[in-house]
Amino acid sequence: MATIVDVAKRAGVSLSTASDILNGKLKGTAATAGRVRQAVLDLGYRPNLLARRLRTPKSGAIGLVVPFRRPIFSSAVIADYLAGIQAEQERADLNLVLASRRYEKPGEIYGADLFESRSVDGLIVIATRESYGRDVDTDVRGLRALGCPLVWMHFFEGREPVDRVTRAGADAWHEVLEHLAERGHKRVGALTVGIGLKAGGRPNVAHYAKRFESFGMCTKPEWLGAGEAFDGGAFGAAMEILRRPADERPTALVCEGDELAVAALQAALGMSIKVPGELALASVTNTSIGATAAVPITTHGAPGSMLGRMALKRLAELIEDPAQPPREVAVPGQLLVRAST
Amino acid sequence: MATIVDVAKRAGVSLSTASDILNGKLKGTAATAGRVRQAVLDLGYRPNLLARRLRTPKSGAIGLVVPFRRPIFSSAVIADYLAGIQAEQERADLNLVLASRRYEKPGEIYGADLFESRSVDGLIVIATRESYGRDVDTDVRGLRALGCPLVWMHFFEGREPVDRVTRAGADAWHEVLEHLAERGHKRVGALTVGIGLKAGGRPNVAHYAKRFESFGMCTKPEWLGAGEAFDGGAFGAAMEILRRPADERPTALVCEGDELAVAALQAALGMSIKVPGELALASVTNTSIGATAAVPITTHGAPGSMLGRMALKRLAELIEDPAQPPREVAVPGQLLVRAST
DNA sequence: TTGAAAGCGCTAACAC
DNA sequence: GTGTTAGCGCTTTCAA
Numbered sequence: 280m281a282t283i284v285d286v287a288k289r290a291g292v293s294l295s296t297a298s299d300i301l302n303g304k305l306k307g308t309a310a311t312a313g314r315v316r317q318a319v320l321d322l323g324y325r326p327n328l329l330a331r332r333l334r335t336p337k338s339g340a341i342g343l344v345v346p347f348r349r350p351i352f353s354s355a356v357i358a359d360y361l362a363g364i365q366a367e368q369e370r371a372d373l374n375l376v377l378a379s380r381r382y383e384k385p386g387e388i389y390g391a392d393l394f395e396s397r398s399v400d401g402l403i404v405i406a407t408r409e410s411y412g413r414d415v416d417t418d419v420r421g422l423r424a425l426g427c428p429l430v431w432m433h434f435f436e437g438r439e440p441v442d443r444v445t446r447a448g449a450d451a452w453h454e455v456l457e458h459l460a461e462r463g464h465k466r467v468g469a470l471t472v473g474i475g476l477k478a479g480g481r482p483n484v485a486h487y488a489k490r491f492e493s494f495g496m497c498t499k500p501e502w503l504g505a506g507e508a509f510d511g512g513a514f515g516a517a518m519e520i521l522r523r524p525a526d527e528r529p530t531a532l533v534c535e536g537d538e539l540a541v542a543a544l545q546a547a548l549g550m551s552i553k554v555p556g557e558l559a560l561a562s563v564t565n566t567s568i569g570a571t572a573a574v575p576i577t578t579h580g581a582p583g584s585m586l587g588r589m590a591l592k593r594l595a596e597l598i599e600d601p602a603q604p605p606r607e608v609a610v611p612g613q614l615l616v617r618a619s620t
Numbered sequence: 621m622a623t624i625v626d627v628a629k630r631a632g633v634s635l636s637t638a639s640d641i642l643n644g645k646l647k648g649t650a651a652t653a654g655r656v657r658q659a660v661l662d663l664g665y666r667p668n669l670l671a672r673r674l675r676t677p678k679s680g681a682i683g684l685v686v687p688f689r690r691p692i693f694s695s696a697v698i699a700d701y702l703a704g705i706q707a708e709q710e711r712a713d714l715n716l717v718l719a720s721r722r723y724e725k726p727g728e729i730y731g732a733d734l735f736e737s738r739s740v741d742g743l744i745v746i747a748t749r750e751s752y753g754r755d756v757d758t759d760v761r762g763l764r765a766l767g768c769p770l771v772w773m774h775f776f777e778g779r780e781p782v783d784r785v786t787r788a789g790a791d792a793w794h795e796v797l798e799h800l801a802e803r804g805h806k807r808v809g810a811l812t813v814g815i816g817l818k819a820g821g822r823p824n825v826a827h828y829a830k831r832f833e834s835f836g837m838c839t840k841p842e843w844l845g846a847g848e849a850f851d852g853g854a855f856g857a858a859m860e861i862l863r864r865p866a867d868e869r870p871t872a873l874v875c876e877g878d879e880l881a882v883a884a885l886q887a888a889l890g891m892s893i894k895v896p897g898e899l900a901l902a903s904v905t906n907t908s909i910g911a912t913a914a915v916p917i918t919t920h921g922a923p924g925s926m927l928g929r930m931a932l933k934r935l936a937e938l939i940e941d942p943a944q945p946p947r948e949v950a951v952p953g954q955l956l957v958r959a960s961t
Numbered sequence: 962t963t964g965a966a967a968g969c970g971c972t973a974a975c976a977c
Numbered sequence: 978g979t980g981t982t983a984g985c986g987c988t989t990t991c992a993a
Contacts, residue, residue, distance in 0.1 A: 325736040330970035377716040395666040549890010573852040671986035
């Protein structure tokens with residue numbers, strides 16, 4: 280394989296001239312620059328990034344830690360983030376290294392091995408509810424002690440300050456409910472994944488009733504369901520809610536995310552319940568699959584891919600200047616009214 | 621950051637001794653070995669993989685190219701492969717680098733940049749029908765010319781010999797149909813993603829009729845549907861098939877993969893059609909989501925995660941010894957009878 | 962077993 | 978603008 284020495288030799292210039300010209304530090308005369316570039320072409324020279332990075336100690340890659348016990352890639356939410364990360368990564372010319380480990384042994388810190396071995400310059404951790412109960416503060420502190428630039432996404436229940444990317448505003452529920460109220464809905468149910476719910480537990484009616492009250496809406500225990508999209512749980516929960524006669528079921532269902540809304544949509548369509556005619560469906564957290572559903576879902580907030588982009592952007596900043604204090608990047612979003620309401 | 625020089629100094633041994641002991645090339649006396657290991661602990665030394673790999677020119681990473689226009693990660697099939705790749709990667713202690721590029725510009729070869737810049741030692745390409753129409757032979761030849769170890773997965777329509785991982789036997793259809801025949805089914809429909817179907821085109825009835833015939837089964841144009849799982853197309857197609865009265869619809873539906881079968885299942889359940897009582901559902905290609913469906917799906921073949929494992933294993937072999945002639949690794953599988961039939 | 966020294970391919974000083 | 982030289986941190990001869 281050709282090295283930069285070969286290129287320099289062939290172009291009849293010195294090593295450093297070739298290097299500088301190829302890295303844009305030197306324009307050279309049109310003639311020499313041309314000769315160098317021609318030599319690159321002739322020899323099929325490609326810089327050895329390993330060597331380059333040994334010298335300028337950056338790996339040019341960022342690590343991705345996704346603590347997921349089931350296949351990482353089967354969640355639409357994560358898929359959205361990744362799509363954004365990938366898009367931005369392409370722009371920033373950074374490689375993406377997937378953590379292979381689970382970091383579940385005692386004392387193991389998310390992604391620390393990747394950073395310590397200089398395989399990556401920084402980390403994005405996309406924590407899911409699989410990390411529920413983990414002492415993530417230890418991870419954050421451990422990574423900071425190593426000087427590892429870190430951006431945290433999604434689920435975070437620690438106390439340690441850390442760079443995060445979130446959706447702006449805590450009022451997604453507010454805006455969605457307001458929208459449903461405007462559409463005249465009074466009887467509203469909800470579908471949630473039920474983080475923190477005890478196994479087989481039910482959503483807290485009082486909690487929802489209170490939320491709905493100020494919009495002149497009511498709910499009932501049997502209008503509240505919990506389940507995951509990936510294993511059909513949410514679909515079943517929606518069936519439970521909807522299988523009552525029309526006058527005993529809600530006229531609108533607020534779902535924690537588009538995945539759940541799509542599950543509810545399929546349940547409704549299957550039972551020949553018209554959406555939005557007989558049932559309005561809204562999601563509180565935007566995911567790309569809501570847009571391509573049989574009936575596009577009204578949802579709220581910036582797309583997940585945007586959060587992914589911002590995360591990578593912020594990480595690039597931190598790699599550039601690691602001294603910055605932790606900051607939360609809140610990505611603004613808004614109500615997206617679509618056909619389902 | 622501590623280097624191996626620091627470790628050697630602290631342990632009071634020479635550089636090469638430290639290196640050899642840490643790499644297991646030298647056992648040393650128990651005392652020296654212990655001092656070296658203690659020094660590593662004291663200093664928190666971690667080898668700089670960049671430097672190591674500059675010397676022993678292996679990156680220790682493999683590249684993953686997934687030519688997917690929509691988010692890579694939204695396919696259950698791909699998710700399965702990746703789960704297997706990840707599992708094996710963990711064992712093999714290889715990093716996984718995700719290709720950031722799309723390789724869609726003319727002349728671009730899948731993953732070539734990653735290999736040429738020594739970012740990875742080899743490539744796994746998971747081609748999907750998004751690469752339909754691409755001249756993949758050019759990719760295969762180009763990569764071979766570079767000496768890049770390559771394992772191809774999933775969709776391949778080239779002529780060039782290449783290392784591949786596939787499911788063994790072309791008789792998944794045969795075994796599934798045989799099973800349905802044993803169960804007494806005569807009227808059978810099918811659900812396909814319709815690769816190569818013209819937009820809006822319909823599956824070829826004659827094709828299916830011929831296949832079914834030898835098992836004493838019949839089909840009809842209106843029992844055949846095509847659509848994707850991710851955008852609800854398959855769900856809609858299943859609804860179309862199933863909304864007829866019981867005596868005008870098939871008693872069994874063979875689906876191209878578990879994703880489609882799950883879509884059909886949801887359609888059926890939604891219409892209060894009992895599975896398997898009134899409708900048997902079988903898939904021809906095993907995907908993990910079939911096992912966790914509301915009614916677990918009868919399916920065929922090795923799990924996708926197994927294919928992923930084998931791909932990484934084979935790639936590791938090729939990296940070890942790149943001179944081997946291309947070989948197809950066919951992973952044996954069998955009929956998995958579950959509740960849906 | 963150990964130590965000294967070479968060099969992987971590159972970039973960055975610092976002379977010319 | 979150009980050429981020379983010194984390393985980045987590691988592994989690997991090769992001689993002691």
